[in-house]
Amino acid sequence: MADIEIRSVRKTYPGAKEEVIKGIDCKVADGEFLVMLGPSGCGKSTLLRMVAGLEVISKGEIAIGGRVVNNLEPKDRDIAMVFQNYALYPHMSVFDNMAYGLKIKGVAKAEIERRVKESAGLLGLADFLDRKPRQLSGGQRQRVAMGRAIVREPKVFLFDEPLSNLDAKLRTQMRVEIRKLQGRLGITSLYVTHDQVEAMTLGDRLMVMNGGAAEQVGTPLEIYHKPASMFVAGFIGSPAMNFLPGRVTADGAAVELPGGQVVQTDRVRQGAAGRPVTIGVRPEHLRPAGENDQGHTFVVQVDLVEALGADTVVHGAAPGFVEPILARLPGSAQVKVGDRLDLAIAEGELHLFDPTTGRALP
Ligand SMILES: Nc1ncnc2c1ncn2[C@@H]1O[C@H](COP(=O)(O)OP(=O)(O)O)[C@@H](O)[C@H]1O
Ligand SMILES: [Mg+2]
Structure with missing residues (x-):
């Protein structure tokens, strides 16, 4: 013992x-x-x-x-x-x-x-x-x-x-x-x-x-x-989590990304308008958007497709982002280079971080 x-x-x-x-x-x-x-x-x-x-x-x-x-x-x-x-x-x-x-x-x-x-x-x-x-x-x-x-x-x-x-x-x-x-x-x-x-x-x-x-x-x-x-x-997860720096919108109900796209989330608190936050989302938690995903999405232009069999990892470019945004889709996904892809984030799988301290926001 x-x-x-x-x-x-x-x-x-x-x-x-x-x-x-x-x-x-x-x-x-x-x-x-x-x-x-x-x-x-x-x-x-x-x-x-x-x-x-x-x-x-x-x-x-x-x-x-x-x-x-x-x-x-x-x-x-x-x-x-x-x-x-x-x-x-x-x-x-x-x-x-x-x-x-x-x-x-x-x-x-x-x-x-x-x-x-x-x-x-x-x-x-x-x-x-x-x-x-x-x-x-x-x-x-x-x-x-x-x-x-x-x-x-x-x-x-x-x-x-x-x-x-x-x-x-x-x-x-x-x-x-x-x-x-x-x-x-x-x-x-x-x-x-x-x-x-x-x-x-x-x-x-x-x-x-x-x-x-x-x-x-x-x-x-x-x-x-x-x-x-x-x-x-x-550090945990592969491919690694995507980090999307942005700012809380004036109504406090969404995050505006550098290229002007807006991702809704109830996780940002009232009164935080204008505050810089970083959205974190894992590649496996991004999926092609459907009708019900309105607001919880953003668009990327596909510039690389890695077909791994079981999964397909898509690298997308978004305006205002230097780093590619990665999405891990099912191997059956029909995606090709040049496609415009509307990606949805499930609310429960969206993380928010303070970009200054790097700590997760409650
Ligand atoms: N005997 C030592 N004397 C001085 N510095 C050391 C010694 N051993 C390790 N360090 C330093 O301590 C830090 C941590 O090393 P270490 O514990 O070996 O890290 P890790 O195992 O995570 O790679 C490093 O910066 C390393 O250079
Ligand atoms: Mg060691």
Whole structure:
């Protein structure tokens, strides 16, 4: 049993002026799988390494299973970490690679044997225990690295981009395996990735990080449907959310776009006339307008059509916009370059942001 509490944690590297972690708070429940997601350099590894005990915590506290670990050595924290570069010992067998950490700790031989065999069974490695790493596929090697963590029977798993060295297909497969395994073992897990699909499919909850801060913590669907900021909205979803800058109209019932088109929405509050706002709408939430959509639409000129089979992604130009506006339509949509396309936004799927702060408007 181990929950993790991260309390107002900050990090400044020795000799550096700027904080790289700027006050993060988060509680991870016992058995929960929390994914820390964000672009390269936002501080994901730093935060994870502070939980692991590989970096000093400059300010704040981290507790594992109710015990503050700030001053505990990594080996005393009951954690096991799986890295991107899992570096197996090439001259050792799979068995010895998995057993190595336990031998060092002085665990009894019979107990080592039991734990390695059990983990190998879980990971589908039972028939490979005598092999050397070079006689394994990339996926099997990654499983050995997982096995090395599992045999330690830790209270917490820490993963730092463990799948980034694998090809796309294997990554998808291993993602499913990790999720199932974690579910079966029920071990509290923190998982770092910059890959939003990986994050969405693995996490019970996600922490979306930006510049050393947590922009939002929530379930994958909360984050998808109710992004707290333009950063989060733009980071989750592919193709990315469209942002349409505009101004609230004089009657406060619509947003006027730069080219003069007006999109109605009841979401803008009275008294906000003239206020700059940015509409956010996901490509999958735009569709060709019908009779009942009046007012909730805008027109684009189609300048690229990507027929992907299941879907067709349409790139449209609108007056006053530099960036193309993307719509993900069903694969059956009949659209061609040069068409004028009237696109409708469902009211429930229209997001509004403050363009200055980037925060979602209530
Ligand atoms: N040992 C270090 N010393 C100084 N700065 C570091 C060190 N490690 C990372 N940083 C800096 O801290 C910031 C966050 O890095 P990191 O946690 O590795 O981000 P991420 O894992 O999200 O890519 C980056 O600006 C990086 O250059
Ligand atoms: Mg990193």
